[in-house]
Amino acid sequence: MNxxxxxxxxxxxxLEISFTTSIQLNVVIFVVSLVYLIFFATWKRILYxxxxxxxxxxxxxxxxxxxxxxxxxxxxxxxxxAFVSLGATYTCKTTIEELAPSLEQNFHVPSKFAYGVMGxxxxxxxxxxxxxxxxxxxxxxxxxxxxxxxxxxxxxxxxAMNWSTLLAQGMNSHVFVxxxxxxxxEHISIRAIDYVILIAVIxxxxxxxxx
Numbered sequence: 001m002n003x004x005x006x007x008x009x010x011x012x013x014x015l016e017i018s019f020t021t022s023i024q025l026n027v028v029i030f031v032v033s034l035v036y037l038i039f040f041a042t043w044k045r046i047l048y049x050x051x052x053x054x055x056x057x058x059x060x061x062x063x064x065x066x067x068x069x070x071x072x073x074x075x076x077x078x079x080x081x082a083f084v085s086l087g088a089t090y091t092c093k094t095t096i097e098e099l100a101p102s103l104e105q106n107f108h109v110p111s112k113f114a115y116g117v118m119g120x121x122x123x124x125x126x127x128x129x130x131x132x133x134x135x136x137x138x139x140x141x142x143x144x145x146x147x148x149x150x151x152x153x154x155x156x157x158x159x160a161m162n163w164s165t166l167l168a169q170g171m172n173s174h175v176f177v178x179x180x181x182x183x184x185x186e187h188i189s190i191r192a193i194d195y196v197i198l199i200a201v202i203x204x205x206x207x208x209x210x211x
Contacts, residue, residue, distance in 0.1 A: 002194045003099045004107055009198050010090050016205050017082055025208050026078035033085035041092040053084045096121045102188045112171065119167045123160070130159040 001009075017026055037046050057077045064073030100118035103109040134155045138145045145152040 001197055002106065002188070002190045003094050003102045005190065005194050005198050006090060006094060007099065009201055010086055012202055013086060013205060014083065016209070017079055020209060021075055022209055023075050023078050025205070026075070026082040028208055029082040030078065030085050033082070033089045036089045037085065037092060041088065045088075045092070049084055049088055053081060056080065098188075101184065101186065105184065105188050106190055116167070116171060119171065120164075123163050123167065126163060127156065127160055130163075131156050134159070 013029065017029065034046070037049075057080055060076045060080065061070070061073040064070060064076065096118050100114045104111050104114040131152065134152060135145050138151075
């Protein structure tokens with residue numbers, strides 16, 4: 001399915017469950033998403049998502065139960081798991097490298113913005129390595145920088161600013177500017193089946209809410 005249409009579908013579903021109070025809809029979305037993840041994601045990733053979400057889920061449930069509104073707590077917990085599983089179904093099969101070209105080619109988002117977002121995402125691993133290098137450099141001077149040290153975050157912010165400047169310069173050198181036509185190595189199209197899936201899923205959500 002086209003990456004942007006898939007993202008649009010996820011956003012529509014997220015809005016639906018945000019403004020409705022249907023526990024059944026939340027459970028259906030969670031179960032369908034979980035089945036999807038079983039086929040396309042690793043067990044390690046699935047268990048990680050379930051266990052990490054368990055902590056806030058328990059906090060939400062018991063907070064509502066203390067206030068005597070456990071039914072609302074169940075609603076919030078099922079909604080939380082629906083959100084998490086829904087997001088996981090998108091990220092397990094769709095990458096930012098697929099989303100950015102689709103935004104530019106199919107929805108005419110400026111290439112400078114689309115590929116700038118992709119570049120920012122790809123800088124995350126670089127910044128993580130920069131944090132490791134900062135801590136190692138500090139240890140060589142017999143200085144211990146923990147994750148609670150303001151110095152570590154200050155230096156990481158400076159490194160991020162430096163990398164962002166280099167990214168902007170690199171994009172300008174490759175003519176990623178507004179109102180400039182670009183050629184594409186891979187052309188991304190929207191198939192008729194993509195629209196059919198989008199409409200079918202949205203209709204199915206409405207039917208679940210009604211019945």
